[in-house]
Amino acid sequence: MLNGRTLTMGIETSCDETAVGIVADGRTVLANVISSQIDIHTAYGGVVPEIASRRHLESINDVIDRALREADCTLDDIDVIGVTYGPGLVGALLIGVATAKAISYARDIPLVAVNHMHGHIAANYLAYPELEPPFLGLVVSGGHTNIVRVTDYNACEIIGRTRDDAAGEAFDKVARVIGLGYPGGPKVDRAARQGNRDAIAFKRVYLESGSYDFSFSGLKTQVLNYLNTERQAGREIPVNDVAASFQEAVMEVIATKAVTAAKEFGDDLIAVSGGVAANSRLRELLTQMGGEAGIRVIWPEPVLCTDNGVMIACAAYYNWLKGECADRSLDAVPGLDF
Amino acid sequence: MNRDIRQSFNEVTVCNSEPETEAFGLRLSGVLEAGDVVALTGDLGAGKTTLTKAIARGLGVRETVTSPTFMILKEYRSGQLPLYHFDVYRLQSAEDLYDIGGDEYFDGDGVCIVEWADIVREAIPEDALWIRVGYGDEEETRIYTICNQ
Numbered sequence: 094m095l096n097g098r099t100l101t102m103g104i105e106t107s108c109d110e111t112a113v114g115i116v117a118d119g120r121t122v123l124a125n126v127i128s129s130q131i132d133i134h135t136a137y138g139g140v141v142p143e144i145a146s147r148r149h150l151e152s153i154n155d156v157i158d159r160a161l162r163e164a165d166c167t168l169d170d171i172d173v174i175g176v177t178y179g180p181g182l183v184g185a186l187l188i189g190v191a192t193a194k195a196i197s198y199a200r201d202i203p204l205v206a207v208n209h210m211h212g213h214i215a216a217n218y219l220a221y222p223e224l225e226p227p228f229l230g231l232v233v234s235g236g237h238t239n240i241v242r243v244t245d246y247n248a249c250e251i252i253g254r255t256r257d258d259a260a261g262e263a264f265d266k267v268a269r270v271i272g273l274g275y276p277g278g279p280k281v282d283r284a285a286r287q288g289n290r291d292a293i294a295f296k297r298v299y300l301e302s303g304s305y306d307f308s309f310s311g312l313k314t315q316v317l318n319y320l321n322t323e324r325q326a327g328r329e330i331p332v333n334d335v336a337a338s339f340q341e342a343v344m345e346v347i348a349t350k351a352v353t354a355a356k357e358f359g360d361d362l363i364a365v366s367g368g369v370a371a372n373s374r375l376r377e378l379l380t381q382m383g384g385e386a387g388i389r390v391i392w393p394e395p396v397l398c399t400d401n402g403v404m405i406a407c408a409a410y411y412n413w414l415k416g417e418c419a420d421r422s423l424d425a426v427p428g429l430d431f
Numbered sequence: 432m433n434r435d436i437r438q439s440f441n442e443v444t445v446c447n448s449e450p451e452t453e454a455f456g457l458r459l460s461g462v463l464e465a466g467d468v469v470a471l472t473g474d475l476g477a478g479k480t481t482l483t484k485a486i487a488r489g490l491g492v493r494e495t496v497t498s499p500t501f502m503i504l505k506e507y508r509s510g511q512l513p514l515y516h517f518d519v520y521r522l523q524s525a526e527d528l529y530d531i532g533g534d535e536y537f538d539g540d541g542v543c544i545v546e547w548a549d550i551v552r553e554a555i556p557e558d559a560l561w562i563r564v565g566y567g568d569e570e571e572t573r574i575y576t577i578c579n580q
Contacts, residue, residue, distance in 0.1 A: 108502065146531055146532070147530055182502055182531060183504075184532045234501075254497075255497055256495050256497065257480060257498055258480075258497070258498045258500070259498065259501060261501070262500050310476075310480065310481075313475070314476040317474075317476040427502075427504070427506060428505065428506050428507075
């Protein structure tokens with residue numbers, strides 16, 4: 094406790110980022126430290142040099158110390174410790190899980206297991222203190238593309254998911270083949286603003302009627318085929334137009350499906366999260382389509398959209414309130430579903 | 432793989448449609464055993480994940496097999512054998528794969544399929560089945576070449 098408030102520490106090591114966050118009473122961010130490798134990514138032109146668990150191991154203690162300093166507290170003030178236990182890369186997850194278990198054991202602090210996907214949704218609770226379930230969640234990131242009905246804190250039902258590539262992954266790969274580099278999301282977004290989104294008629298993939306699932310693999314192939322044809326004909330690639338047309342083909346489908354789902358299930362609010370929530374065209378389309386249907390669309394600031402520890406702390410707090418604590422046999426579950 | 436399953440397949444298989452790729456994947460799945468490693472190579476969008484999906488169906492995997500590019504490894508345990516689906520696109524070398532403990536899955540209790548295997552060539556077991564996925568003349572055509580590394 095600090096000044097009468099419950100402090101939760103959240104540890105996130107499911108993929109590339111080593112991140113630790115501290116929140117007060119589940120909703121107020123006191124510290125948000127992310128040891129990102131993005132500068133290294135950029136230096137290597139899009140290939141991650143070291144996604145190694147070793148990297149998490151080297152950073153984790155320092156990231157925890159920095160978070161405590163930023164929050165101006167000590168481990169004595171921490172009431173709950175939450176950790177991502179899946180989905181993710183097993184070796185990476187284990188660093189966070191083992192660290193959280195060690196702190197929980199040494200300091201006798203309740204341990205809470207958090208599903209990374211619930212964490213992404215919880216990012217919106219931090220950005221919008223008045224937000225409460227139920228609402229429709231749209232989680233779009235490098236690894237996930239999901240439409241879910243959020244029925245309670247850390248409880249949801251998946252109604253749509255990708256059948257092949259995640260939206261963010263499609264952006265990274267297309268950015269690479271048109272020479273925009275890493276990270277693909279922001280670079281395509283920026284290039285698209287200078288381009289014509291109607292220049293190239295990439296086919297929208299809606300799958301069967303009534304489905305909220307996604308498929309982006311075919312669109313990636315469409316872009317590659319287009320590039321091959323143009324190059325073989327000796328024509329210059331209009332990079333900005335490709336970016337704009339590709340982005341439109343992805344975002345139009347995502348926005349249409351999310352808004353249709355909200356209408357079908359009677360939700361008047363869509364909360365977007367995950368790294369792709371920062372995409373300006375997705376926000377525009379959702380706001381416009383949602384507005385026409387009387388549906389409000391919200392998203393957190395970018396620092397809460399990408400992987401972070403505060404979203405894990407927030408989700409952990411609500412599990413803890415429900416009395417859902419983990420014991421020290423907690424293990425990483427790489428293939429954890431929602 | 433200890434027995435030489437290359438004997439059961441032509442060196443080159445041309446599939447002119449997705450159902451043909453599906454059939455090829457199913458046939459492959461029929462000869463795979465625990466501990467086998469299938470090393471896939473080929474350009475972006477060539478269809479490495481599509482072939483993996485077909486092999487997975489053949490192994491009886493019930494979940495939707497999705498791209499593991501972001502996670503690097505996805506595990507499926509609903510089939511006759513565990514399937515470990517790797518995509519090392521984001522890695523740089525065999526060293527990176529050792530770092531995440533990836534090689535510990537090879538020669539294990541399931542079938543490993545590794546997309547972009549050439550990136551981690553040194554980490555791939557010598558008896559792995561290498562398949563190169565390439566484009567044909569038609570948009571739908573895919574050419575699968577079984578090669579010795």
